Amino acid sequence: MGSLDDAIKMAGMSKVRTLSLSSCLSDSFPALPGLDAKEFWRASMACAGYAQWLAGGVGADGQQAWLTGMMLRLGELLIGQADPKTLAEIEKLPQLPGGRWEREKRLVGFSEGQVTAELARRWNFPKEIVQALQLSSDPVGDHAFSRLAAIVHLAGLLADTPDANPEVLVTLPQHVVAALMLDPQWMQTRFPAADSFVNIS
Secondary structure (H helix, E strand, O other): OOOHHHHHHHHOHHHHHHHHHHHHHHHHOOOOOOOOHHHHHHHHHHHHHHHHHHHHHHOOOHHHHHHHHHHOOHHHHHHHHHOHHHHHHHOOOOOOOOHHHHHHHHHHOOOHHHHHHHHHHHOOOOHHHHHHHHHOOOOOOOOOOOHHHHHHHHHHHHHOOOOOOHHHHHHOOHHHHHHHOOOHHHHHHOOOOHHHOOOOO
């Protein structure tokens, strides 16, 4: 291997991107008691991967979906920095898909996505990403529909599902699947393995 280009070609650009961004993000936030850092970043990578996959099913921007999915849970880290005791309550088991969002709303009044949206706004991220994060826990509510929010919502649920496989697709909120006009047959036959886009080192 003689160059950086050779290394990137060997590893694959998506893996390089995943490892680079996750390293940068993880270095930006201190370790928090009560939060399993390895599991946190595994779930974030899975969310990013599922978001990119779902974006492909509706003709959306896969790179934008990947980034938004990767950022979704950063708000939980900010909640934990501000109030470690609340973080411990949020992280209590069992953790059912979507349950963390409900605990966050009950305990602090906001979901992690809403907190991340404010962070993204301050970092001057595109308006579409900020809006998607803001609406990620309730993408089909009494507000303008955000396709990216719906994608990230489904991706977050899949990322929180242990050993997700095509059989779990029926557990997803079907009104969100319908709003995205996703083809159930495409989802079944093209469902990716989580370990295809998760790399924890």
